[in-house]
Amino acid sequence: MPLIGYARISTEDQTALPQVLELRSAGCVEIAEEQASGGSRTRPVLARVLDQLRVGDTLVVVRIDRLARSLSHLLEIIERLEAKGAHFRSLQDPIDTASPQGKFTLQVLGAAAEFERALIRERTKAGLRSAKAEGRVGGNPGLKAGDPVAIRKARAARVESHFQKLNASAEQWVPEVRRLRPGLPWEDVLRIVNSGLPSEAQPWSLPRLIRAAKTFVREGLLPDTVLSRATASDKDDRLPAIVAGIKGADPKMTLQAICDRLETMRERTPRGRSKWEPSSVKMILERAKKLRLLY
Numbered sequence: 001m002p003l004i005g006y007a008r009i010s011t012e013d014q015t016a017l018p019q020v021l022e023l024r025s026a027g028c029v030e031i032a033e034e035q036a037s038g039g040s041r042t043r044p045v046l047a048r049v050l051d052q053l054r055v056g057d058t059l060v061v062v063r064i065d066r067l068a069r070s071l072s073h074l075l076e077i078i079e080r081l082e083a084k085g086a087h088f089r090s091l092q093d094p095i096d097t098a099s100p101q102g103k104f105t106l107q108v109l110g111a112a113a114e115f116e117r118a119l120i121r122e123r124t125k126a127g128l129r130s131a132k133a134e135g136r137v138g139g140n141p142g143l144k145a146g147d148p149v150a151i152r153k154a155r156a157a158r159v160e161s162h163f164q165k166l167n168a169s170a171e172q173w174v175p176e177v178r179r180l181r182p183g184l185p186w187e188d189v190l191r192i193v194n195s196g197l198p199s200e201a202q203p204w205s206l207p208r209l210i211r212a213a214k215t216f217v218r219e220g221l222l223p224d225t226v227l228s229r230a231t232a233s234d235k236d237d238r239l240p241a242i243v244a245g246i247k248g249a250d251p252k253m254t255l256q257a258i259c260d261r262l263e264t265m266r267e268r269t270p271r272g273r274s275k276w277e278p279s280s281v282k283m284i285l286e287r288a289k290k291l292r293l294l295y
Contacts, residue, residue, distance in 0.1 A: 003058050005031035008066045019062045038069040044220050055085035063092045166212050180245045181226035195264040240288035255281045
């Protein structure tokens with residue numbers, strides 16, 4: 001199983017070489033280096049690494065603080081890895097999610113994080129009650145006074161929060177957008193993305209998906225070509241492009257599974273029928289290969 005290393009330094013005065021050497025000694029086949037604050041959750045290199053990890057891969061760091069500075073952020077990253085079937089290992093800490101001991105340690109950390117959140121909630125409620133009793137009103141004084149610095153900080157916090165929400169759902173839409181744009185119109189990409197979402201997930205709207213793509217392009221996590229005008233193609237090439245996009249997302253997907261996806265998308269067969277047959281999908285896949293949409 002491939003070991004993917006991640007090394008982080010905070011300033012230009014530091015060097016990632018000791019981390020890189022230790023990661024290489026541990027057997028990492030690839031190592032990503034990044035200069036960024038550990039407190040920042042907007043780290044393009046880390047986001048790209050998490051996006052590219054596959055089933056069975058293991059993300060490796062020298063110490064936990066190289067990956068996250070807070071327990072909540074660490075657990076959030078590990079949850080993303082587990083959702084993709086990947087693992088996490090810290091060389092100098094007793095965490096290896098591929099082992100029973102590591103999973104137990106993770107459960108203990110999760111319980112500690114939940115206890116910490118409960119204490120914070122209780123302290124916050126007590127503080128609000130005390131302030132209300134003393135006649136003090138909550139809110140940011142700088143924002144109320146129109147302080148430009150406070151306004152910039154609040155705006156930056158909102159941008160950071162929005163990016164984190166997008167990053168948490170990246171595996172649901174980024175691969176499809178990267179693979180299908182600009183070959184397919186946004187409307188078709190939207191239908192493919194929504195058809196593959198878990199049942200409990202909120203479907204994407206077209207404006208929201210495009211805004212998300214623009215954000216990731218701005219952060220360097222998607223190429224700017226995804227925002228280009230859709231490539232003009234023959235009308236007969238549309239179905240092969242859609243089926244190739246579905247198959248490309250999961251090369252092991254069966255013909256029947258592709259039929260189910262197309263029916264979920266309410267995509268009609270070449271003869272205008274709503275019910276798809278594996279033989280029809282097979283024919284379209286062969287055409288997609290001839291068009292070099294699929295290899």
